[in-house]
Amino acid sequence: MSPALALDLEVAAVVAVAVLIVALAAAASGACRDDAGTAAAAAEDVERALGGATLVAYAQAGEAARARQRCCAFCQSEYVKAPGELVRVVPACGHFFHAACDADRWIRTRRTCPLCRGALWPPAPRPPVRAAAVVVVA
Ligand SMILES: [Zn+2]
Ligand SMILES: [Zn+2]
Structure with a gap:
């Protein structure tokens, strides 16, 4: 192999690696943007779920829901209808x-x-x- 050919091959290899790195970086940055968007939406859902509207007195939780859920899954103790007993409802x-x-x-x-x-x-x-508009030409 001549030195000139070896140099050409080396330059071609370096260019190919550079192109690959740029392509991977572009793909990664796009993926990160999507992840960030999804994560931001999920974080917003969490904040809404933890808002004041989902924190109610046990007596205010739906009657049907109260009938099927008498105990707190965390502490296993029964709910009481005391005014101060607040529950967090999952919407x-x-x-x-x-x-x-x-x-x-x-x-x-x-x-x-x-x-x-x-x-x-x-x-x-x-x-x-x-429905897409259908145009009939007579
Ligand atoms: Zn509890
Ligand atoms: Zn649930």
Whole structure:
């Protein structure tokens, strides 16, 4: 192999590696943007789930929900209808937990219902699909 050919091959290899690095960096930055968007949306869901609207007195939690959930999943003690007993309600499934039992920490770190492990919020309704206009040319 001549020295000139070896140099050409070396330059070609360096260019190929540089192109690969740029392509990987571009793909990675795109992936990071998507992850950041998803993470931001999930963080927003968590903050909404931990808002004042989901912190209610046990007596205010839905009657049907109270009938099927008599004990707190964290402390296993029965709920009482004392005015000061606040519960954190998961909007998607209606499960609730003593606020004092720190369900908030679970929700903040795992982003799911502590009891059923379901999502915090029901899935957003999909926009209606509009029928495409049909033009008939006679
Ligand atoms: Zn509890
Ligand atoms: Zn649940």
